[in-house]
Amino acid sequence: MYINKVQIRNFRSIKSMDLNFHEGKNVIVGKNNSGKSNIIKAIDLVIGEKYPTYLTFQKDDFHAEKDDTGNIQYADSFTVVVELKHGEVRASAFNEGELLKYTRNIVFYTFVDVPIINDSGDIDERYLYYDGREYPGISVNWKKADLISPLLYSADSISIFLHVQHNEDEFLNNYGIVIKKDNSYDFIYGVNKYLRDALITSVIIPAVRSPYSNLKINNYSWYSKMLKERWYSSDDTLRHELEELNHSVREKANEIFSPCINGITSQVCNTINATSVNFQLMTKHTNEMYRTASIYVDDCGFETTLDHKGTGTQSTVIISLFAHYCKMIHKSGSLLAIEEPECYLHPHARRSLSSSLDDFIHGDDRGKPDNQIILTTHSTEFLKNTPVENIQVVRKDPKTGESIIVGVPNEGDYKQYNQKLEKIINSKSSELFFADAVILVEGGEEYLLPLIADLEKESGYPENPLDKYNISVINVGGKSNFSVYIWLLTQLGIRYYVIADFDYLHGGKELLSLKSDDATLYLPSTESKVYDRSDLLNALSSKISTISSKLPQNCGSLKRSVSNSQSLDAKAFCDAIETACLTGEVGDDLKNIWEYLKQKHLKQKMSLSLLRSLGEDKFSDSLEDILDALFQQEHIYILRKGELEDYYTPAGLAILTGKGKEIKAIGIADAVYDNLFEEGNTIADYLDVTEYALVIKQTIDDCKNPT
Structure with a gap:
């Protein structure tokens, strides 16, 4: 059971x-x-x-x-x-x-x-x-x-x-x-x-940990039952030989300690009416000899009792013994409950112990669980290979001090997200389970936001404020993955903020797919004030798509992407593919690939400033109201300039020329950590941090003053 x-x-x-x-x-x-x-x-x-x-x-x-x-x-x-x-x-x-x-x-x-x-x-x-x-x-x-x-x-x-x-x-x-x-x-x-x-x-x-507490030898402990069963199921001849050896040991012990015995016997016997005194190295009763068993571990040639070994060694031995007991003796419902198995273990030992726990669960058959484990942990290592519905988060109500528990129900959107949830559990993103708040980003911002947060010391925040307030920055690996993270964080009751590129609005599918508690958006600067969320975002996406379709094509990026020494002229290549798609000479798969490439390479990147430069001031004002509402009401911040690369200053671009998107972010972060910037410079000299700092400040304030 x-x-x-x-x-x-x-x-x-x-x-x-x-x-x-x-x-x-x-x-x-x-x-x-x-x-x-x-x-x-x-x-x-x-x-x-x-x-x-x-x-x-x-x-x-x-x-x-x-x-x-x-x-x-x-x-x-x-x-x-x-x-x-x-x-x-x-x-x-x-x-x-x-x-x-x-x-x-x-x-x-x-x-x-x-x-x-x-x-x-x-x-x-x-x-x-x-x-x-x-x-x-x-x-x-x-x-x-x-x-x-x-x-x-x-x-x-x-x-x-x-x-x-x-x-x-x-x-x-x-x-x-x-x-x-x-x-x-x-x-x-x-x-x-x-x-x-x-x-x-x-x-x-x-x-x-305490081997003495976990390996007690008494009438009711599993460890005592295991030793007793092994003892009485052994060959009678072996026990008889031990009895003879035990008798010899007692005789030799009396010879060794005879001066002590002779020196105290008369006084003790006269005082308490005893008949004799002797020293015994082992119990006199052969049937009880198993009760004197002690575990010794040889560690690089140093053999000592288990209680003199490290906590990691003690845990491993205790778990292995219990697994043996469950497999060979108990053979039915078995529970191992362990608190903080990571204690005193280096990373490799943690992974090894985690694997041992998996072995205990499955026994000889990896297909079905034989035993059950309930563990508490501060380490992401022990979340791996755990179904997300088997993970629960306990926290204290800041007002009452009462412990509360939250988990992920195996229902609703769970099946839709199941595979992605498994990837989260087995990646560094699993840190989110331990956070009070999470900032979700698309890519390289994960390396830069902690550095930007350190600039907020002037606002009265402590050093390393993200760690101080238990805030994680998680790279979701692309805008299409925001929804699964938001769903998971919502189930766990963990507050979150999203920082998304401007193209998150383009097409609108990802944004519209996000489940919202409120079907409306409140825009205080407009006459109607309250709008249907889906209708508003659909209209917004449609408007941006219309404007984007009128922008001139720029083949430079695509040329760099597809050209080589034998390639056709990039412009001719683009025209030929476009004609083939329009005339139906190619299949749907190629058409879809071409549409993706056009969006990614041929169009100028949409941004708020580009909309204003195109004379779309009225639409831009309305759009800014909507973006503000998304941030305040749904914690989704859309980058006004476009994407991370659009926020590097000329000084930042100068030291990062020719590098990929994420490598640029890592390069900036490394330069900060290694003090490679010019004296007196900060990350703000190489990156426009204004919008990122806004999200960080809002997240920290929410953690400082939880509702």
Whole structure:
């Protein structure tokens, strides 16, 4: 089985949170102190190694809020519900060995149409108070232990919940299992350890690693079970040989320590009525010898215990041991929850550990997930190979301090964008999941905007303001990709701004394809003020296309693009292709290519200044109003001059002659970082930064004053 959903109410920083999980790898990202650890801890309380009966709580485990007078009020209870579902292979859903240990009959309280969490978002009190009697809608049934297995296999879902109430320093725990089938909820009050272990086993690795905590040898830990199973499944002859060796070791130890023994025996025996004292290097009981096992790791010839190795080594060993346990012993639902696996690891080790986690998920078959992972991370490395719907972002409400969760639903436009979303996850663009705000650009601006932002220190901003306010600049790789990024950021609740070339308006398809919360644009300088967004942008695109079609052709760019020593004259080539397209002598594919080349190479680049030079002042004024509205209302800024290349100053062009678009941007950035500019010069001497600075300032102000 795997965790399908976790519902948390009033636990630490979490007032109310529902998390959806999937088979395989699930990733939770968020800034420090956002509440990620509280999510992992909540899961640990319910299905962790430590049985809830032995858990201790304190006041700070309950969600706190300030009342109207400013006093802190703690919730009087918290609830965690972990819902389990069958994976693809239902036949291997449970550990039958653990189920066989469950021998006592079970009393069920059967509810009809009574989910654990009710419509108001709280636990239904009928799951907390019971007296064994039947009430309307509630029946009491006894089932024999051998009927448990078929009941579990046929269930739609199985939920384990923990509800803790407190009154002053007293805490009352309620712990149970609810087996759902259709509209029937079979409630078992109290969860037998064997039953819980049959459903799912887990290991929780916190951010602060400790082999002692994760590899405890006791009666209930997975590690102890693994050692015990290996010990008793080994050959009897081997254990007998060890018993003889152990006896010899004890005798030799007594010889070595005999001076100490002789020196203290009489005093100790007279004082506490003991009969003898001796030193033992190993346990006397052969059947318990596995409990003394210690893990040693040889690191470049230095063999020491695991707790003396680095955190990265410890994590790798623990994960490998748990994977072995799941494969060879448990063989059913297994969860590995790990906080910040990147801690103390260099980049190559991070990638190696990420690959190990993927191996744990799939076992021997890469086609289907055998196990489940829930991890929290600050590293983009651990987002790779993760379906975007398996990634959730946790953040704190700046006003209340409450942790909230957002994710991407596997519905609507998700399927349309699926392949592009995979590319985002596996590229450096995945940084956006960790951002408070994102500026989307088409190309080389990604290298220049951080430098332009540093110029804003005169406006009272700190050094490196984009990093200070958690703002990412993401290169989307062309205007046709803006829509998928905007959709993703909208789903995640991350504010964004777009900086697009002027040709984003030309044709208008990309701009019109963007989903907007408002179907209108508000233009305060016009008489009507409110316009239908689609109609307005269609009219705008049509007008620009009409003006563009009347511009004279300029073959210079195309000539450089297609000519070589054997080519025809560029003008004749253009005329011949144009005639062939008009007369239908070529197919649609070639016509489409030709139209693309004409737009890219033959027409003068459209810009606001070009429109004014053509006498289109009235249209230009209206266009500027529309562009301002797009920026203020939809956070889309259209570059007035055209594209990035049109913003280089003569000094900038002088040092970048002959280079490609993106290489020019990198060249300017490198020159700034390497202090290659003339003394006293900044990036503003080589690039007109005015419009870019406007977008940066607006983004920073939004982050400083979130709504």
